Amino acid sequence: MSLTGTPFFAAAIVLTAVAVLLPLLLWSRARGPAAVRVAIRASMVVFAQVTAIALVFTGVNREMDFYTSWGDLFxxxxxxxxxxxxxxxxxxxxxxxxxxxxxxxxxxxxxxxxxxxxxxxxxxxxxxxxxxxxxxxxxxxxxxxxxxxxxxxxxxxxxxxxxxxxxxxxxxxxxxxxxxxxxxxxxxxxxxxxxxxxxxxxxxxxxxxxxxxxxxxxxxxxxxxxxxxxxxxxxxxxxxxxxxxxxxxxxxxxxxxxxxxxxxxxxxxxxxxxxxxxxxxxxxxxxxxxxxxxxxxxxxxxxxxxxxxxxxxxxxxxxxxxxxxxxxxxxxxxxxxxxxxxxxxxxxxxxxxxxxxxxxxxxxxxxxxx
Structure with missing residues (x-):
């Protein structure tokens, strides 16, 4: 999947939307000991932050072309x-x-x-x-x-x-x-x-x-x-x-x-x-x-x-x-x-x-x- 292509950008949008919805739907439903519940909720927060950063990076990179391929990026x-x-x-x-x-x-x-x-x-x-x-x-x-x-x-x-x-x-x-x-x-x-x-x-x-x-x-x-x-x-x-x-x-x-x-x-x-x-x-x-x-x-x-x-x-x-x-x-x-x-x-x-x-x-x- 191309770094600057529409499919990757669309996937980043979908994942970010999912990351926003997960805490709304599952925050109060987390089960298990306190440590497990904290870990689940922390994971949802981290996932939301990572997807948001990835979406911003993808959008800016599509506009400015800092990196044109995964090979350029890595x-x-x-x-x-x-x-x-x-x-x-x-x-x-x-x-x-x-x-x-x-x-x-x-x-x-x-x-x-x-x-x-x-x-x-x-x-x-x-x-x-x-x-x-x-x-x-x-x-x-x-x-x-x-x-x-x-x-x-x-x-x-x-x-x-x-x-x-x-x-x-x-x-x-x-x-x-x-x-x-x-x-x-x-x-x-x-x-x-x-x-x-x-x-x-x-x-x-x-x-x-x-x-x-x-x-x-x-x-x-x-x-x-x-x-x-x-x-x-x-x-x-x-x-x-x-x-x-x-x-x-x-x-x-x-x-x-x-x-x-x-x-x-x-x-x-x-x-x-x-x-x-x-x-x-x-x-x-x-x-x-x-x-x-x-x-x-x-x-x-x-x-x-x-x-x-x-x-x-x-x-x-x-x-x-x-x-x-x-x-x-x-x-x-x-x-x-x-x-x-x-x-x-x-x-x-x-x-x-x-x-x-x-x-x-x-x-x-x-x-x-x-």
């Missing part, structure tokens, strides 16, 4: 098929031109249940990263317009928080529903939106890093997913035509990918992010003090061979991203640009969703048309 799905040491550039000894020149892999796409619009999904077998996972793609309204039949489009890669799936940006934040009218009106340029699987090792946060022997998450996002897009859609691999955006743990990832790979991205949006990966309790990067320091965004920026030519939009409340943005802005040297935006609201989807018009108007200037 961390039993295998998305990492190999994790060799791919070197500092994540290409495994290849040159970017060699990866680009490899034969195109044409993917089969299908509509995504419960999302609507033009969101489609494919299962990508990452040849460089050794990651195999789902990738969601949304095409702007102009993509199939005959007037744009020869046009290539800029791309924004969308990274959710932990827990979260590719559907979180579309079903939780409603990104495509918010941005489509803005693209039609010309306030936001028409972007291809791409949201890859982020949870690759159960509920652990990979920090979008390459960790030899465990996972090559960086190469999954910045190499394999990018090539899939350019192989299958009218998009280029030029950094100036690519942006990346994320919220929470995904915000950290977005900023890090842009800073570390100015040859692949020109801009990043970080919503309620942070600089220190240790702020995410499940961070794999933070388990090693040296790796944690190396992957701190301030250190990533300071140790770059030269100031990366990227623009960063970093927003959040004072204790939820804004102070981190100010710290990074103080370190940035031209041509790196950091915009720090203090916003009201909490660490939640509603706060991030409300920022999409402003941040994508900014991306429309920071990311160039092919």
């Amino acid at each position: 961390g039993t799905d295998g998305y990492v098929t190999a994790a060799p040491d791919l070197g500092p550039d994540g290409l495994g000894g290849k040159k970017a031109e060699q990866v680009k020149a490899e034969p195109k892999v044409h993917q089969a796409f299908e509509a995504v249940d419960g999302v609507g619009g033009r969101v489609e999904q494919t299962e990508l077998d990452g040849k460089v990263s050794g990651v195999k996972g789902d990738v969601l793609v949304w095409l702007p309204p102009q993509y199939d317009d005959p007037a744009f039949k020869d046009k290539e489009f800029p791309v924004v890669e969308l990274i959710p928080g932990i827990p979260g799936t590719g559907k979180s940006w579309f079903q939780g934040l409603k990104a495509h529903e918010i941005l489509e009218p803005l693209m039609k009106s010309g306030k936001v340029q028409p972007f291809i939106l791409v949201s890859p699987r982020t949870m690759l090792l159960g509920n652990a946060d990979t920090g979008c890093a390459n960790i030899p022997g465990k996972v090559n998450a960086d190469s999954w996002f910045s190499v394999d997913v990018r090539k899939m897009v350019t192989d299958n859609f009218r998009a280029t691999d030029q950094a100036r035509t690519w942006g990346v955006a994320g919220y929470s743990a995904g915000a950290y990832c977005a900023a890090k990918l842009a800073i570390a790979h100015p040859d692949r991205y020109s801009a990043a949006v970080s919503l309620s992010g942070y600089n220190d990966p240790g702020q995410e309790p499940s961070s794999l990067v933070a388990q090693d003090p040296r790796m944690r320091l190396a992957h701190n965004l301030k250190n990533v920026l300071k140790t770059a061979p030269k100031p990366p030519a990227v623009s960063l939009w970093m927003s959040g409340s004072e204790q939820d991203g804004y102070l981190s943005a100010l710290d990074l802005k103080a370190l940035a040297q031209s041509p790196t640009q950091v915009h720090a935006e203090k916003v009201p609201g909490g660490h939640n989807l509603d706060t991030w969703s409300k920022q999409l018009p402003q941040t994508f108007e900014w991306l429309s200037k920071a990311v160039k048309n092919p």
Whole structure:
């Protein structure tokens, strides 16, 4: 039975209703010694609490898509098929031109249940990263317009928080529903939106890093997913035509990918992010003090061979991203640009969703048309 399916949700509703009715019908009918009666009544109370919590979790998860399967929830799905040491550039000894020149892999796409619009999904077998996972793609309204039949489009890669799936940006934040009218009106340029699987090792946060022997998450996002897009859609691999955006743990990832790979991205949006990966309790990067320091965004920026030519939009409340943005802005040297935006609201989807018009108007200037 699917975790997000209607049958499971209906079963949760029925069990919760039963749990409410049981004490009403059986509370005074409990028989036996006092200890037995107390145990029976306590069991009914616990059963009611468990079913109520399960119903709330199921309802919220169906709406926000934090977990799309039982394997996601319990961390039993295998998305990492190999994790060799791919070197500092994540290409495994290849040159970017060699990866680009490899034969195109044409993917089969299908509509995504419960999302609507033009969101489609494919299962990508990452040849460089050794990651195999789902990738969601949304095409702007102009993509199939005959007037744009020869046009290539800029791309924004969308990274959710932990827990979260590719559907979180579309079903939780409603990104495509918010941005489509803005693209039609010309306030936001028409972007291809791409949201890859982020949870690759159960509920652990990979920090979008390459960790030899465990996972090559960086190469999954910045190499394999990018090539899939350019192989299958009218998009280029030029950094100036690519942006990346994320919220929470995904915000950290977005900023890090842009800073570390100015040859692949020109801009990043970080919503309620942070600089220190240790702020995410499940961070794999933070388990090693040296790796944690190396992957701190301030250190990533300071140790770059030269100031990366990227623009960063970093927003959040004072204790939820804004102070981190100010710290990074103080370190940035031209041509790196950091915009720090203090916003009201909490660490939640509603706060991030409300920022999409402003941040994508900014991306429309920071990311160039092919």
